Structures are given as structure tokens and as C-alpha cells.
Amino acid sequence: MPEPIDPSLQISPQPTLNPSSYTVQLRGVTKIYPKTKFGLVDVNLRLKQGSFLFVTGPSGAGKTTLMKLIYGAERPDHGEVLVAGNSVGVLRGNRLSHLRRQLGVVFQDYKLIPRWTISENIAFVLKSQGVPRDEIERRLRPTLKLVGLQKRAECFPDQLSGGEQQRASIARAIVGSPKLLLADEPTGNLDQENALQVLSILTKLNNLGITVVITTHDMHLIQVAQAPVARIYNGRLHMVNAEQAASERV
Amino acid sequence: MPEPIDPSLQISPQPTLNPSSYTVQLRGVTKIYPKTKFGLVDVNLRLKQGSFLFVTGPSGAGKTTLMKLIYGAERPDHGEVLVAGNSVGVLRGNRLSHLRRQLGVVFQDYKLIPRWTISENIAFVLKSQGVPRDEIERRLRPTLKLVGLQKRAECFPDQLSGGEQQRASIARAIVGSPKLLLADEPTGNLDQENALQVLSILTKLNNLGITVVITTHDMHLIQVAQAPVARIYNGRLHMVNAEQAASERV
Amino acid sequence: MLKIWRTKLGYLGQETWRGLRRGGWMNWAAISTVTVLLFLFGISLQTSWQVSGLLNQLGSQLEVSVYLEPGLSGQVMRPTVLQFPEVASVEVIEKDEAWKSLLQDLGQTDIEGATEGLGQNPLVDELKVNARSAAQVPQLAQKLARVRGVDGVEYLDEALKNLIEINRGFSRLSIVVIGLLTLTAIAVITTTIRLIVISRHQEIEVMQLVGATKMWIYLPFILQGVTFGIIGAAISWGFLSGIRQFIYRLLTDQPNFLKVVSDGLRLSNSQLILLPLILLGFGSLVGLVGSLFAVRRFALR
Amino acid sequence: MLKIWRTKLGYLGQETWRGLRRGGWMNWAAISTVTVLLFLFGISLQTSWQVSGLLNQLGSQLEVSVYLEPGLSGQVMRPTVLQFPEVASVEVIEKDEAWKSLLQDLGQTDIEGATEGLGQNPLVDELKVNARSAAQVPQLAQKLARVRGVDGVEYLDEALKNLIEINRGFSRLSIVVIGLLTLTAIAVITTTIRLIVISRHQEIEVMQLVGATKMWIYLPFILQGVTFGIIGAAISWGFLSGIRQFIYRLLTDQPNFLKVVSDGLRLSNSQLILLPLILLGFGSLVGLVGSLFAVRRFALR
Ligand SMILES: Nc1ncnc2c1ncn2[C@@H]1O[C@H](COP(=O)(O)OP(=O)(O)OP(=O)(O)O)[C@@H](O)[C@H]1O
Numbered sequence A, B: 001m002p003e004p005i006d007p008s009l010q011i012s013p014q015p016t017l018n019p020s021s022y023t024v025q026l027r028g029v030t031k032i033y034p035k036t037k038f039g040l041v042d043v044n045l046r047l048k049q050g051s052f053l054f055v056t057g058p059s060g061a062g063k064t065t066l067m068k069l070i071y072g073a074e075r076p077d078h079g080e081v082l083v084a085g086n087s088v089g090v091l092r093g094n095r096l097s098h099l100r101r102q103l104g105v106v107f108q109d110y111k112l113i114p115r116w117t118i119s120e121n122i123a124f125v126l127k128s129q130g131v132p133r134d135e136i137e138r139r140l141r142p143t144l145k146l147v148g149l150q151k152r153a154e155c156f157p158d159q160l161s162g163g164e165q166q167r168a169s170i171a172r173a174i175v176g177s178p179k180l181l182l183a184d185e186p187t188g189n190l191d192q193e194n195a196l197q198v199l200s201i202l203t204k205l206n207n208l209g210i211t212v213v214i215t216t217h218d219m220h221l222i223q224v225a226q227a228p229v230a231r232i233y234n235g236r237l238h239m240v241n242a243e244q245a246a247s248e249r250v
Numbered sequence C, D: 001m002l003k004i005w006r007t008k009l010g011y012l013g014q015e016t017w018r019g020l021r022r023g024g025w026m027n028w029a030a031i032s033t034v035t036v037l038l039f040l041f042g043i044s045l046q047t048s049w050q051v052s053g054l055l056n057q058l059g060s061q062l063e064v065s066v067y068l069e070p071g072l073s074g075q076v077m078r079p080t081v082l083q084f085p086e087v088a089s090v091e092v093i094e095k096d097e098a099w100k101s102l103l104q105d106l107g108q109t110d111i112e113g114a115t116e117g118l119g120q121n122p123l124v125d126e127l128k129v130n131a132r133s134a135a136q137v138p139q140l141a142q143k144l145a146r147v148r149g150v151d152g153v154e155y156l157d158e159a160l161k162n163l164i165e166i167n168r169g170f171s172r173l174s175i176v177v178i179g180l181l182t183l184t185a186i187a188v189i190t191t192t193i194r195l196i197v198i199s200r201h202q203e204i205e206v207m208q209l210v211g212a213t214k215m216w217i218y219l220p221f222i223l224q225g226v227t228f229g230i231i232g233a234a235i236s237w238g239f240l241s242g243i244r245q246f247i248y249r250l251l252t253d254q255p256n257f258l259k260v261v262s263d264g265l266r267l268s269n270s271q272l273i274l275l276p277l278i279l280l281g282f283g284s285l286v287g288l289v290g291s292l293f294a295v296r297r298f299a300l301r
């Protein structure tokens, strides 16, 4: 296991003194899906507030599973997942909902609601937090503009191209100003120009202190970003530095 | 508009003497979506049986629209789309169904049926053509193996990773031995190794005489394949040669 | 060719079965609504049968009293009256008998004395005539009144007419109600199948895109609709039989006053066979029409 | 804080309305089933009211015939009988009157001659006593029989007892039927709302993933269920009123034979007000319980 590259990022099995100083912390997490016997094995990961991490690895390695564990859509078989000091695996009901409101997630399959327009899809995140209507209006436009969808606000998801849907999903993830942003393959359906645009948005958010985790297959993106890279292979997490990752065939 | 690169491939506005010798032929096709006023404008394209074409262009350019026009999910506002000599825009009902059975399509959003297992999803294409059960069994295994999903046959789509779903969609497109294969962004969620694997499958099918059209944002793939490239920009189709495409930021 | 057909039929059966199996809750929505509606229909049909049965039963108990002219013998007139086709039976009440029982009712035992006091037996011979059916009583009475030797005719005119009126009104009402119920049943099954179709629109779209014909896609839905109808018919028939048995038992516990009613409520053997068949036919028809409506909009595009 | 609450309530109303508006066909499935079930419930309730009304009406027409001992005057006994609390009214039929009409019935005109022939008027004075309600008639008859000076008491014993029995049986049956219907109604609305929930499971999953609370997600569904109940109640009340009017009209066209029946079927004013309120309450309760059941499984996870 390589040494941690960034002071804000550590991978270690031993417990820490002040766990809540980390935004995300996985301690010996194992999650194996019963049906396929695949998943993650003994993953340890610590992300300080404001860190930026790429996660890469071949198809079916377990990247999405890692994301799901962090936003609480799957629960670990063993070990503990802490987000902002809360053990996600045991949170339920309203407390889980409240935690999720501090997260922004770009899902690999977008998960836009087909019967809602793009602006309704994005506004819903704010609505469910009880943000007043005028405040929602104020935040919606700039976010749509950021991802280049200002002209698609009133379209339904099936009236958008694949890449536009992906950008809508990114807009939804960032509109609530989350403390932690999880982006699962956010540029898979984007051309390079749009992909770099998205990367620069995420970098800007990171500079504002938001913790960002991105999974990607796009080596070019990793090369450009020069950020720390974790590689999942056969369910195990390894750290690689950015250059090494880019030169490998991940 | 650049000159045609390959003898099997031509872009020309003038009518031909023997239209049915082309697998796909678009003549002055315009398709503008009323809601967004985007789409395709005056597209001309001819593909001989056995040709191989990459289609590229920025997000929202109209690549998927081109595919939809060819497999008859959208009808052109003007012009004519001919597939194997049939005007797709006017086919309806059973005649359209019969034409579609000769096509294999990898949809950008996979379009797997959530309540069916992967093998049911793939076998359905054969079932709906009345292929006997034992013949279906015989064809299913090798196809799953080809895309590396032999162990996921009995899983439901939501039990697969994004890339695995994409490969399942590819398997469904090729299992019926189509005459024409349309693959819309078939490697967006695949790592480079899997992407190249898919490319080699499609190339092999092409060598068997199957006409293949692939849309992609992956420059690396285009570089490797050395096949003709069409670029859609602002709803118009332009031909570029492979090297030029790869060096551009498409 | 045969093999392909067998494969296709197999597919259809399998798909219908799979649709039912995976439908889960949806099936129960459909089946329960069809059951409710067939149950109502069955009750309505059965009640209409029972009411006409009851009316006939009551009607056959209604008799026409025929008073003969003084001096004429009931026994002599009896064959004449029996010749009318509407007549089921005739009972002769001779004036001496009638007089005796009248006097007895009045507490008088000295019959000869009383008769002498009045000069003679003031009564006449009477025929009690039963008609074959309630509806024929009024005409029969008119005919009998015109017979020579008949002095007067009496029957429960008003009551009978009203019963017949009510029966006619009920028949009309039940036709209206059954018509409305049929429409409702079709609407409900259409809605249910359409719900299922809509909830699978994704699947259907994909099927069309990979080249399945409309027939191939929609036939399982239609078969599913028919299956709903058949299951609904079976369940509602079960309910109906159960309730009928329950009412019979309730009535047979009652003293013989209700014998007439109880007999009137009993269904004939042919009705007992007809009821499930009608329910089955109606159920599958409703299922068929409902599911055809449900898929029509999609299938005809 | 107030602003947030207003926003939240606005959201709920908006979502419920949006759910109804976008639900399209699904709404009609739910509303039509609720309507059918409330309609049945209403018919059952109304019929039970009407049957008791009818029985009271019929019962109050049933009279007890009290035959006095020979020589006792009906007019003298009348006040004694009127003292019984069960008695509504008393009619005196004097023996001379009765004898006259009897002889007239027999076609005899020479009344003095006939009386002399029998030695004396063979009849006694009679009181026709009406009870306040049908159920009280049997006891009343027993009490009257024990009064001094009363020779005998007669009433339609059998018939009345049976009517009361039937009424009791009907009450029990209607409780069972209404219970079953309630369960069915809840099951149907649960199914419908669950269908809607299932058809939106994708949306719901996404909502949960972006941090919406269960309350936030499921309250619109519950409000939707209640709305279904209310709309169903309104429609079924309309149907019931219409059918009631139709039957009244049918009966008032009939000759006065059916006056009793028609009066019995009429609902009292308080019942006319109660009916829509009960339907509304029952409808929204069914909607509430049904939708709670429908979301429980999902919401409690
Ligand atoms: N719900 C599930 N049930 C069973 N197996 C699952 C489930 N979800 C994922 N898997 C399996 O777990 C493995 C890891 O899946 P995961 O989605 O984490 O992969 P990934 O790294 O995101 O891949 P990709 O790059 O293709 O999206 C895969 O082999 C997948 O088949």
C-alpha cells in the first residue's frame, strides 16, 4: 500500500484521535453483495474537509459501491463509514435525510425524475430543505448556466441528449452548496471540452472548501487535474499518484 | 464539406442510380425538435454494406438524433432515410418491426428492462423473432462471454455496475446477428481496456460484413480504430479523417 | 413452422403468466375490482330471478273467487271453468259448507234454526280458481265473469296489479343498473390494464425498438385482462353461492310463514348452471373489451 | 420559521395537486373504485334505514282486535285501553254496526228479521287497537288479553313476528356487509395508492437520495388518498340521491296501495343530512387508512 500523498488524505487501518475532523472516514469497510460475491474488501480511507480525490479502476471494480456506502444507499457488512462524524451505516429515517442534504451526488445513471422538468428536478433538492421559493429561483438560473443548460430548463429529461442529462445531474448535485460532493463518472457522456468545463467547476467548488470525490475512467481528466488518485482493483483500494495513474491503462 | 474518404462511404446531395445497394442512406434529412429547435439540418450520408463509421461531435450536437432517425424512433421533417432500401420514415407497424430485427442498437442509456434478468433481456431479441428455445440457449452463452458477463447472466440490471450494464446492452445488440449495428456511445462507462475490447468485437463483426456506426467522445478509440469519422456540429454533418478528428478537441 | 408456432404460443403463455406473477399487487387491484363488479352484477341478476320467482310463487297463491248464480251447482260448473288454459286448479265450495262455517265463526250452533230464521241459506256456491301465473289472473277473471251462470268474480285486483307493476319496474331498473355496471366494469379493467401498460411503458418501448411486433407485445396484456375477468368471475360466483346458502339457512330456520318466500327465492337448476356460465362469459368479455380498450391507444399507433 | 412553514404547506398542496393532475388515468381508477364502494355502502345504509322505516310504517298499521265479553260496551272500555303506553289509538266497533255490515255482505236486507231468527245479535263489541311500534304489538296483545272484560285478542301474530325477525336479520347482515365493504374499500384504495407509489418508486428513491424526509415524500400520497375518498363520497352521494329520487317518482306514480311503502322508504330530514356527512367521513377515513397502509411498508423502512 503506497504512502499517503496529500496531508489532507490518508489511508490507514489504525484509529485516529479526533475522528470528526475528517469529512469522510472508512474504517475496515467490507461490503460483499450476496448475489454476485463482488464488492469491496477492507477499505480504509480518510478525507479531510476540502480534499479532492479521484477514484479509478476497471469496470465492476467497486467504485460505485464506495460511493453508495458514503451516501448511505448500501450498508457495510463490516467496518464503519463516518461522514462528518456520523456513522452512515446506522443512520436511519430523518437523520439520514438530514445528512444527505449536506451531500451532493452525481449518480452514474443520473437518476433524473422523468416526469419533472430539469428545473423542477434541480429545484427539488432545495424545496425538500424548505428553502423559500424566491431563494430557489435566485439559485436556479446561475447553476443551470454554469453547466450550459439555461435553454433546457423547461425540458423533460427525455428531451435532452445524454450529455445534457449528465450535466443536469451535476447541476442538481451542486445547487444545494453541499459540504461533500460525490461525482460518479460525471463525464462519461461528455465530449472533452464539456468534461474539462465540469472539472473546472468541481475544482472551483473544491477551492471554496468543498470536499470532492470523483470516479472516472478518463485518464486525460486525471492528468489535467493533478489531484490524488485512488485505484480500486478486485475490491481493494490502493493509492497511486496522479502521473502513475495516467500512464497506466486503468 | 470534405471529400468522401472511403469508397464504401459517401456524402452527397445528388441522387444515386441504385439506392438499394446502400445499407443506410440519408437524403437531405432535416429533423428539428419543436421544443428546443435543435436537431439535424440537411444531412446526407450513404453507407455501403460492410462499412464502419465513427460519428463524433460535442454534447447535444445531434448524434443520438441521427441514430434515432436510422432506427425509426424519430421521423425526419424533410428528406428521406433509407435502410436496406426501405424508407424508414414511412414504415409503420409490423413492417417497421421487421426492419428493426435486422438492426442491432446499443442505446446511449442502455434501455435494459429492469424487471428482467440480463439473460432474459438479451434472449428477448431472439424470442421476438420466433427463434426456438434451444437455439436461443445456444447463442446466449457465447455472446455473454464475449462481453465478459458470463457470471452476471442471472442478475437484474440494477445489480450490475454501470459498465456491466453497458456491456449487457452491447450483447443484446449483437446477439441477433444484425446486418447493421448502431452503437450510441458504447464505451462511455467503460475503462480503456474494456473499451478496446468492445472495439475489437465491433471490428470483428464488421469484418464479417456487418455495417457498423459508432458515436463516441473517446478520441483514443478513434485513433486506434483508424476508421472514417463524421463530425456533427450545430446539427450539420461533416466528414473528417481519423487523424484530424483525434487531434481536434471534439 | 409448427415449431415456431409452438415457440410463439409458449412465449405468450409464459409472458401472460409472468405478467401475472410479477404483477403482484396490481393483479389484486384488477381482480378485486372485477370481483366486486361481477358480484354486483350477479346479485342483481340473481335478485331479478328471485323476484320473478317470488312473484310467481305469490301469484300462484292468488286465487279468483267465482260466485255462481243462486241455485247453480259448483260441481256442474267446474269442468267448464277447468277448460280455460290459464286455469291451474279449481276448488268447489258449496253454499251449505260455507254457511255452516260462517255460522260457526259467529258462535252459532243451531244451524237449522238460523237457516229457518233467514228463510233460506243466503249464500251461493263458490269456485276458488287458481291461475297458472300471476300475470294471467286479471284476464282470467275477466273471462270467467263472462261465463254464463257466473254471478260475480273477485280477486286481489289492486295488489296483484301492483306486484306486476313493481316487477316490471324492477326489471327495467335492473337493466339500467346492469348496463351501468358493465360500463363501470369495462372502465375499471381498462384502467387497470392501462395502469399496468403504463407502468411497463419503458419495457414496451424497448420491445418495440428491438423489433417486437405490436401483437407480440400486447397479446399478453389482453390475455391478462381475460384472466382477470375469469378469476373475478370465479371468486364472485363463490361469494354469491355462499350468500345464497346463508340466506336459505336464515329462511329455513323461520316458521312456515316464510315458506312461500323461501321457495320463491330458490333458483331453478337451470339458473344454478346458468349463473356461473353467465358470470364467466361476462367476466371474460369485460376483461377482453377492457384490455382491448387499454392497449388500443398504444397498439394502433 | 413561519415562512418555511408556509413554503412547506405550499409544497404539500402543490405536490398533491400535481400528483392528482399528472396521475390522469390512475386517479380515475382510484376514484371510481372508491365511488363504487361508497355507493354500495350508501345503498346498504340507506336500505337499512328504509327497511326499518318501512317496518315501523307497516307495524303501525297492524292492529290488535280486542273482543269484549258479551254485553260490555266498547265506549266504556276505550279509556282503559288508551292508558297503556304502547297504544297509539283505539277504534270502537259496536256489535250492531258489525252485524249490520255482515248481513249486508251476505246480501241480507231484512236486519230485524235476521236478528230475530238468530234470537239475538250474535256478535260482541270490538276494539281495534293500534300500537305505537311494530315491535310492541306482541306484548301489548298479551297485556290486553289480561284486562278484565276482554274475552279474546287477535292480531297478525305470526306475520309480525316474522317481520321483526327479518328486520333483525337484515340489520345483522348489513353490519356484516358493511364491514366487508369497508375492508374492501380500504384494500382497493391501498392497492391504488400503492400502485401509484410503485409507479413512482424511481422518483421516491431519488427523493430519498437527495435528502427528502419520508414525511415530505409520503404526505402528498396520503393527501391524495384522502382526496380520492372525498371525491368518491361526493360522486356516490350524487348517485344515491338520484336513484332515491327515481324510486320515489316510480312509487308516487303508483296507486295508493303503495302509499305505505312509499312513506316507509322516505328518509327523515336528519337522515338526509346524515347521509352525505357519513359518506364524507367514511370516504376520507377509508382514503386515509388506505393510503397509510399503502405507504407504511415504504415509509417505515
Ligand atoms: N445490487 C447488487 N447486487 C449484486 N451485485 C452487485 C450489486 N451492485 C453491484 N454489484 C456487483 O458489484 C461489483 C462492483 O460494482 P460497482 O457498481 O461498484 O462497480 P464500478 O466500479 O462502479 O463499475 P463501473 O465502472 O462499471 O461503474 C460488480 O461486479 C457488480 O456486478
Ligand SMILES: Nc1ncnc2c1ncn2[C@@H]1O[C@H](COP(=O)(O)OP(=O)(O)OP(=O)(O)O)[C@@H](O)[C@H]1O
Residues within 6 Å of the ligand: A152, A158, A159, A160, A161, A162, A163, A164, A189, B033, B034, B035, B036, B037, B038, B039, B057, B058, B059, B060, B061, B062, B063, B064, B065, B066, B108
Ligand atoms: N425529444 C426531444 N425534444 C426536444 N429536444 C430534443 C429531444 N431530443 C433531443 N433534443 C435536443 O436535440 C439536441 C440533439 O440531441 P442529441 O441527443 O441528438 O445529442 P447528442 O449528439 O446525442 O448529444 P450527447 O453526446 O450529449 O448524447 C440536443 O440539444 C437536445 O436537447
Ligand SMILES: [Mg+2]
Residues within 6 Å of the ligand: A063, A064, A065, A108, A184, B161, B162, B163
Ligand atoms: Mg460504477
Ligand SMILES: [Mg+2]
Residues within 6 Å of the ligand: A161, A162, A163, B063, B064, B065, B108, B184
Ligand atoms: Mg447522445
